[in-house]
């Protein structure tokens with residue numbers, strides 16, 4: 369039977385980053401990165417690949433900023449292989465004085481934001497926006513990155529340092545009497561058993577499935593979210609427009625006939641309710657645009673099969689035409705082909721990740737990266753490695769993201785005051 373020092377279960381961007389920092393920062397040997405699927409083909413492949421250092425809470429701002437610093441270090445060593453581009457984010461609002469997240473919180477004070485609320489400047493500099501827009505808040509440290517190239521770089525580096533990569537699904541975990549774990553792994557041609565001293569659960573939406581094999585419950589839920597890419601034949605969105613987010617909640621616009629039809633069918637009444645802030649659009653190159661809106665709040669048991677939502681592009685286009693009126697022409701005939709990407713935001717209730725030791729010795733989580741796992745993967749992987757190999761000091765945010773935080777009264781008091789979870 370094969371024995372490892374460490375097995376990281378999950379070769380998404382978070383598991384890969386964990387293997388990278390274990391090997392490259394700490395020289396960890398005898399490490400296996402194990403996945404049922406080829407690396408980065410589950411949630412990671414659905415990412416919109418955007419990043420920002422603008423978050424409502426200090427812990428999230430510092431976490432994402434540090435992750436960007438780590439990406440910058442990788443660029444300094446390996447060159448511009450994963451195309452980190454700081455094109456900024458524009459949060460737009462119909463209110464001149466509103467804060468982007470529900471109330472001004474400490475995290476938002478740290479990042480660099482330039483605000484425009486002068487009507488003449490708005491019309492001159494943002495002619496694609498509706499005249500109803502009264503404020504643009506530009507986040508400077510924000511942009512896009514190629515997550516597949518980032519993950520490939522870290523995976524190759526970890527493998528060059530001795531990390532083994534194998535395909536197989538963990539179907540059972542037993543705790544060994546002295547210490548460590550025995551994993552039952554099912555692969556295409558065979559089933560096998562292996563043992564490890566330490567185990568990292570980096571299984572994205574399936575983290576709870578693995579934890580339950582050890583009778584542990586991790587406090588995460590999974591909610592399906594989507595994005596789609598379409599051609600923009602009328603060139604409504606300028607090719608250099610920053611990633612643009614509508615910061616206000618809204619009710620979708622319906623004409624009288626549509627409203628009557630919806631009212632008649634209880635299954636669709638939700639279309640008349642208030643939709644949350646966060647609808648976003650960006651140019652995707654070659655005359656295409658990408659749109660997303662994480663309005664779904666329905667918790668599901670995660671499923672391995674991808675499932676798209678046929679209503680999603682129409683709903684998003686309706687919401688988007690409120691702040692970019694040029695998109696109105698696409699409302700009833702969305703340009704095709706429509707490429708839709710669907711995956712889970714696996715998250716805790718406060719939308720902070722779970723990184724660190726779980727309640728059994730040698731067992732760790734690097735999970736619940738919700739809608740920010742691409743931008744935060746490096747800091748998440750490093751933090752998990754720091755916990756495992758006993759770093760002399762941990763960053764301040766380690767306590768906020770510790771899996772045991774729900775027993776920490778100070779952290780719980782902080783969580784109870786949060787008025788925004790920063791989700792986009």
Ligand SMILES: Cc1cc2nc3c(=O)[nH]c(=O)nc-3n(C[C@H](O)[C@H](O)[C@H](O)COP(=O)(O)OP(=O)(O)OC[C@H]3O[C@@H](n4cnc5c(N)ncnc54)[C@H](O)[C@@H]3O)c2cc1C
Nearest residue numbers: 378380382404411412416417418538572711740741742743
């Ligand atoms: C639509 C959408 C848009 C997004 N946009 C952005 C964005 O713009 N910016 C950003 O920063 N983030 C974004 N995210 C979030 C980001 O994609 C995720 O946070 C990140 O990919 C999570 O990575 P992960 O490694 O934790 O999970 P995953 O990528 O899901 O990897 C987990 C791996 O574990 C494996 N696994 C699970 N169970 C088992 C088992 N029993 N045995 C073996 N292997 C197993 C799976 O096969 C999978 O490969 C977006 C997410 C979605 C869904």
